Amino acid sequence: MSRPIQVTLDHQALYHNIQCVKSHAPQQRIMAVIKDNAYGHGAIWVAQHLTSLVNAFAVSSLDEALVLRHAGITQPILLLGGFFHADELPLLVKYQLETVIHSFGQIHILQKSSLKQRIKVWLKMDTGMHRLGFLPEQMLIAWRALQKSELIAQPIRLISHLACADEENNPLTTQQIRLFNEFTQLFTTETSLANSAAILALPQTHADWVRPGIMLYGAFPLEESKTSPLQPVMTLHTRLISVKHCYRGETVGYGATWRCPEDMRIGVIAAGYGDGYPRHAPIGTPILVNNQRVPLIGRVSMDLITVDLRTQPQAQIDDPVILWGQGLPVEEIAFHAKTIAYELFCNVNHRVERKTQ
Secondary structure, eight states: OOOSOEEEEOHHHHHHHHHHHHHHSTTSEEEEEOHHHHHTTOHHHHHHHHTTTOSEEEESSHHHHHHHHHTTOOSOEEETTOOOSGGGHHHHHHTTEEEEEOOHHHHHHHHHOOOOSOBOEEEEBOSSOOSSSBOHHHHHHHHHHHHHOTTBOSSOEEEOOOSSTTSTTOHHHHHHHHHHHHHHTTSOSOEEEEOHHHHHHOGGGOOSEEOOOGGGGTOOOOSSOOOOOOOOSEEEEEEEEEEEEEOTTOEESGGGOEEOSSSEEEEEEEOOTTTTOOTTOOTTOEEEETTEEEEEESOOOSSEEEEEOTTOTTOOTTOEEEEEBTTBOHHHHHHHTTSOHHHHHHHOOTTSEEEEO
């Protein structure tokens, strides 16, 4: 038999979350971000469920887009990272893929290309994130170069990305919005700025297209404490595989970092950092046993986690355990582990069996 740890994916939660996007941005077109295998949820599975509910998909690169095309996904697909080499251009044409243009190097490749078919592009403006994109003073140069190219389909669309949309009243967000609006108002074309946090909190950024990512999967993207309108798509669950009686003063786990304060029962769970649970999750991180919270104790090891069962006197081998998801928000685990929900989702190992419902 296989190990009891599993991921369960809930398509009804996915539908609920996309309806939440639509309720906040009812006039906008939706580009669902499903890069990195849909944040660990399965890009094909997510795309198949959303194909009739969104207007386009966004991925990181060509290889991710080809996975979707080969699975029969026909919706427009945008490469957020753009193309990297000239030999990718024929594939963009063949598979009708759209690309972000974020550097003069890409424009140079386009100018040298002998392709006859046109490519749809989104020109990216660096409004303050300082990763990909043209600085404001470079944008007109890039725009004009693309307009002159016979390889570029018109109109050219405009895109940027917010660095701090999850933080309320961050001045950088105000600056980014201003810079983007100042440039985009010069042209009649489609634009996109809003990520998940901006969809929920910054309606002035919604523009023509919104790009929901983490919110599709049920993780709340805003820092301030609010009741989340989202539902978890992924539940990571397993079972107790051992219940031990330990005595006061005995230690648990590698490094003997946790010592029993009294005679007590310890639960051993079939999960560990080899499955994608964060190794650095500290003592006290909550875990659900029989839908009741118990604290993690000792260090997370590759295949096993230990928990304090003093509040679960009836717990026994094979009882259900939830590590995050239904009943235990992934954001809470991320907070304890000093990371983000994105990383937890993406780190779930391929050895963990996936089931859908």
